[in-house]
Structures are given as structure tokens and as C-alpha cells.
Amino acid sequence: MDPKTKNQPQPPEQTLGAKQTLVEPLNTPTIANPISSSTEQNISQNHPQGPEQVQPMQFCRYCGATIFPNVYYCPNCGKKLKNPPLSTSISAQIKVYTFAVLLPPLGIIPAVRYLVSKEKHAKTVGIITLALTIIMTYISYVLFIKIMSSYNKSMSQFNELQNLGY
Numbered sequence: 001m002d003p004k005t006k007n008q009p010q011p012p013e014q015t016l017g018a019k020q021t022l023v024e025p026l027n028t029p030t031i032a033n034p035i036s037s038s039t040e041q042n043i044s045q046n047h048p049q050g051p052e053q054v055q056p057m058q059f060c061r062y063c064g065a066t067i068f069p070n071v072y073y074c075p076n077c078g079k080k081l082k083n084p085p086l087s088t089s090i091s092a093q094i095k096v097y098t099f100a101v102l103l104p105p106l107g108i109i110p111a112v113r114y115l116v117s118k119e120k121h122a123k124t125v126g127i128i129t130l131a132l133t134i135i136m137t138y139i140s141y142v143l144f145i146k147i148m149s150s151y152n153k154s155m156s157q158f159n160e161l162q163n164l165g166y
């Protein structure tokens with residue numbers, strides 16, 4: 001008799017467990033529904049953007065993440081994918097021209113960088129920088145020759161004075 005009375009309270013526990021299992025599947029669809037609707041919204045939001053962008057999606061060569069073709073830096077790993085367009089702002093132009101004027105032969109580096117650019121305005125900046133580099137290199141060369149000749153003159157004069165016995 002005792003084992004029967006012990007067995008009898010057990011069935012209610014099982015029914016409670018069955019109720020719990022019944023409640024769980026009811027909750028999961030309500031949670032799953034907003035996710036599926038949100039993903040549907042994302043897809044519907046992405047689709048109109050797709051046909052507008054004729055360029056296909058590209059992959060980062062460093063981490064493999066999908067990236068837009070017009071980005072200069074990977075949004076995932078942050079590595080530079082392609083050189084950003086050269087600035088043609090007034091401040092950027094002043095910097096480049098000053099560099100070309102102060103360091104004549106080295107001005108060729110930014111000049112070439114701007115000349116290679118596909119942008120028309122950047123090319124113009126490159127031409128100006130190149131012209132400034134050529135002019136300043138010529139001026140510095142002429143100045144160098146003048147200084148050297150005057151140095152040689154003074155040296156020869158000094159030698160003449162030494163030869164005279166002073």
C-alpha cells in the first residue's frame with residue numbers, strides 16, 4: 001500500500017512538468033515572430049538599395065568581411081583598402097606648395113601623387129606643384145653655383161695672399 005501512496009503524488013508533478021513544457025513552446029513562437037519580422041524588414045530595406053548600387057559587393061582582402069566598393073577603410077578590421085582621394089582644399093594646397101618651395105627636389109613626391117590622381121582639380125594641383133618644384137630646384141641650383149663660385153673666388157684670393165707672404 002505504501003508504494004502506491006508514494007506513486008500517487010508523483011503524477012501531479014508530471015502534469016506540472018507537462019504544463020511547463022506546454023507553456024514554453026507557446027512563448028518561443030512569440031519571441032521568434034518579432035525576429036523573423038525584423039529580418040524581413042531588413043531584407044525589404046536592403047532590396048531597394050541593391051538595384052541602385054550597380055557596383056557589386058566586395059570583400060576585404062585582410063579579413064574577408066563584405067564591404068561596399070566605395071569605402072577606403074575596412075569597417076571590420078580598419079585596414080586601408082585603397083588610397084582616399086587627395087585633398088584639394090585651400091589649406092592642403094598651401095601645404096603642398098610650401099613643401100615644394102621649401103624642399104625643392106622633394107616637391108616631386110606630392111606633385112606626382114597629385115598628377116596620378118584621376119580627379120581634374122587634383123591634377124591641376126599636381127601641375128602647379130611640379131612647376132613650383134622645377135622653378136625652385138632651378139633657383140636653388142643657380143644659388144648653389146653662385147655660392148660655390150664665390151667660395152672658390154675667396155679661397156683663391158686667400159691662396160694668393162698666402163703666396164704673397166701675408
Ligand SMILES: [Zn+2]
Pocket residue numbers: 060061062063064065074075076077078079
Ligand atoms: Zn577587413
